[in-house]
Amino acid sequence: MPIVHISLRAGKPEAYRQAIFDGLYSAMRETLSVPEDDQFMVISEHDAANFRYGDAYGVARSADVVYIQITVFNTRTVEQKKALFRRIAELLGQSPGIRPEDVFVIVLDAAKENWSVGHGLAQFA
Amino acid sequence: MPIVHISLRAGKPEAYRQAIFDGLYSAMRETLSVPEDDQFMVISEHDAANFRYGDAYGVARSADVVYIQITVFNTRTVEQKKALFRRIAELLGQSPGIRPEDVFVIVLDAAKENWSVGHGLAQFA
Amino acid sequence: MPIVHISLRAGKPEAYRQAIFDGLYSAMRETLSVPEDDQFMVISEHDAANFRYGDAYGVARSADVVYIQITVFNTRTVEQKKALFRRIAELLGQSPGIRPEDVFVIVLDAAKENWSVGHGLAQFA
Numbered sequence: 001m002p003i004v005h006i007s008l009r010a011g012k013p014e015a016y017r018q019a020i021f022d023g024l025y026s027a028m029r030e031t032l033s034v035p036e037d038d039q040f041m042v043i044s045e046h047d048a049a050n051f052r053y054g055d056a057y058g059v060a061r062s063a064d065v066v067y068i069q070i071t072v073f074n075t076r077t078v079e080q081k082k083a084l085f086r087r088i089a090e091l092l093g094q095s096p097g098i099r100p101e102d103v104f105v106i107v108l109d110a111a112k113e114n115w116s117v118g119h120g121l122a123q124f125a
Numbered sequence: 126m127p128i129v130h131i132s133l134r135a136g137k138p139e140a141y142r143q144a145i146f147d148g149l150y151s152a153m154r155e156t157l158s159v160p161e162d163d164q165f166m167v168i169s170e171h172d173a174a175n176f177r178y179g180d181a182y183g184v185a186r187s188a189d190v191v192y193i194q195i196t197v198f199n200t201r202t203v204e205q206k207k208a209l210f211r212r213i214a215e216l217l218g219q220s221p222g223i224r225p226e227d228v229f230v231i232v233l234d235a236a237k238e239n240w241s242v243g244h245g246l247a248q249f250a
Numbered sequence: 251m252p253i254v255h256i257s258l259r260a261g262k263p264e265a266y267r268q269a270i271f272d273g274l275y276s277a278m279r280e281t282l283s284v285p286e287d288d289q290f291m292v293i294s295e296h297d298a299a300n301f302r303y304g305d306a307y308g309v310a311r312s313a314d315v316v317y318i319q320i321t322v323f324n325t326r327t328v329e330q331k332k333a334l335f336r337r338i339a340e341l342l343g344q345s346p347g348i349r350p351e352d353v354f355v356i357v358l359d360a361a362k363e364n365w366s367v368g369h370g371l372a373q374f375a
Contacts, residue, residue, distance in 0.1 A: 001181070001182070003192060003194075003229075003231050005132075007255075007292045014174045017174055017175060018174065021177050025177075034181070035181045035182070036179075036181065037179035037180045037181045038179055038181035038182075039177045039178060039179035039181070040177070040178060040179065040192065040229065041176075041177045042132045042169070042171050042175060042176050042177070042192065043171065043174075043175035043176075044169060044171075044175070044292070044294060045175065046292050046293065046294075049264045049267055049268065049293075050267060050292060050293035050294070050295065051291075051292050051293075052271050052289050052290070052291045052292070053289060053290060054286075054287035054288055054289035054290065055287045056251070056284070056285045056286065056287045056288035056289070056367070057251070057285070057288075057367050057368070057373060059367060059368035059369065061368065067253060067290065067292065069253075069321075071194075071231055071233070078363045078372075078375055081363055081364060081372060081375075082363075082372045082375065085366035085370050085371065085372055086370040086371075087370075088366075088370065089366075089369060089370025090370065100368060100369045100370055101368045101369065102368070103366070103368060103369075103370065104253075104290065104366065104367055104368060105365075105366040106253050106321055106360060106364060106365055106366075107360065107364035107365075108233060108321070108358060108360060108364070109360070109361070109364070110231060110232065110233060110234070111234070113203045113206055113207075114206060114231060114232035114233070114234070115230075115231055115232075116210035116213075116214075116228070116229065116230040116231075117181075117182050117184060117229055118182070118184035118186065118225060118226045118227070118228060118229060119184065119214060119225045119226065119228075120210050120211040120212075120213065120214025120215065120225055120228065121210065121211075122203075122206060122207045122210055123182060125203055125206075125207065126306070126307070128317060128319075128354075128356050130257075139299045142299055142300060143299065146302050159306070160306045160307070161304075161306065162304035162305045162306045163304055163306035163307075164302050164303060164304035164306070165302070165303060165304065165317065165354065166301075166302045167257045167294070167296050167300060167301050167302070167317065168296065168299075168300035168301075169294060169296075169300070170300065196319075196356055196358070233358060235356060235357065235358060235359070236359070238328045238331055238332075239331060239356060239357035239358070239359070240355075240356055240357075241335035241338075241339075241353070241354065241355040241356075242306070242307050242309060242354055243307070243309035243311065243350060243351045243352070243353060243354060244309065244339060244350045244351065244353075245335050245336040245337075245338065245339025245340065245350055245353065246335065246336075247328075247331060247332045247335055248307060250328055250331075250332065
């Protein structure tokens with residue numbers, strides 16, 4: 001039940017955006033062991049005037065930068081997060097071909113009691 | 126001062142989206158005792174290509190799934206969160222008629238010092 | 251590496267939105283001492299039907315209210331957050347001229363291990 005919000009510049013083809021979803025899903029399956037079809041993701045496309053990125057931290061980013069916010073259980077380890085970051089950059093590099101400089105990921109932690117994945121229940125509390 | 130971000134597929138009538146706002150506001154009034162007119166909510170509509178959902182955790186979701194992110198004070202109890210989830214599913218089921226399988230809620234906790242609801246002040250610190 | 255998501259009503263000129271980005275960047279430089287070009291920000295514009303605000307907490311908000319979500323390291327102090335709120339309201343008041351009543355900020359805390367600002371690495375873990 002990670003939930004994922006992706007922000008990028010508008011104008012990429014649909015196949016490009018589907019590849020982002022697919023890569024993130026595969027990376028979460030492999031490194032967080034989420035169950036099959038645990039896919040809860042949205043993309044927001046932004047015009048240039050509504051999207052800003054910089055070169056801080058010595059990373060030469062481009063207008064293709066993708067901001068990926070992933071909310072997960074607060075039980076995930078540092079090692080899992082490191083593996084997740086590495087695998088996302090690898091898979092998005094393979095398809096749709098995003099440069100590693102342009103993969104920006106932020107993880108938010110939420111307690112198990114904070115999730116309701118349907119039916120008004122707190123399934124993991 | 127919960128702040129709410131809702132993501133759903135584009136194309137629902139305005140009355141449908143207003144009913145979501147109204148139901149969430151009522152649920153927060155009843156279960157979190159927020160003050161009158163404590164309504165800070167936005168909806169993002171997504172085309173099919175920018176919206177992905179799955180059937181994980183044995184819940185038969187549809188394209189009508191609604192992702193609801195609610196950021197609250199980190200002082201809320203497990204019981205309050207459970208009551209909130211239950212009431213949201215009930216009220217959105219009544220109007221606009223969302224199936225309980227399609228109500229997905231994630232709560233984010235933020236310390237009281239993390240909120241500024243106007244005037245550049247940290248009103249709750 | 252704060253990452254910032256701004257939500258406002260659609261229809262403001264581009265210069266208005268750029269001034270919001272510029273003001274937030276300056277406020278973060280001054281109060282959080284972020285490095286040069288540490289700018290990772292997006293704006294989502296919402297139609298009236300997808301945007302709701304209220305007058306709770308005695309603040310007379312208008313349709314110009316701006317919701318600003320800033321995710322930062324969880325090492326920031328209360329004093330830094332207070333200074334950040336104050337400076338954001340000051341700078342957005344100067345340009346593009348947003349009333350202090352309409353500046354709503356919520357800070358989310360994320361551990362240093364939760365950030366990957368490029369290359370698939372956890373640069374701050």
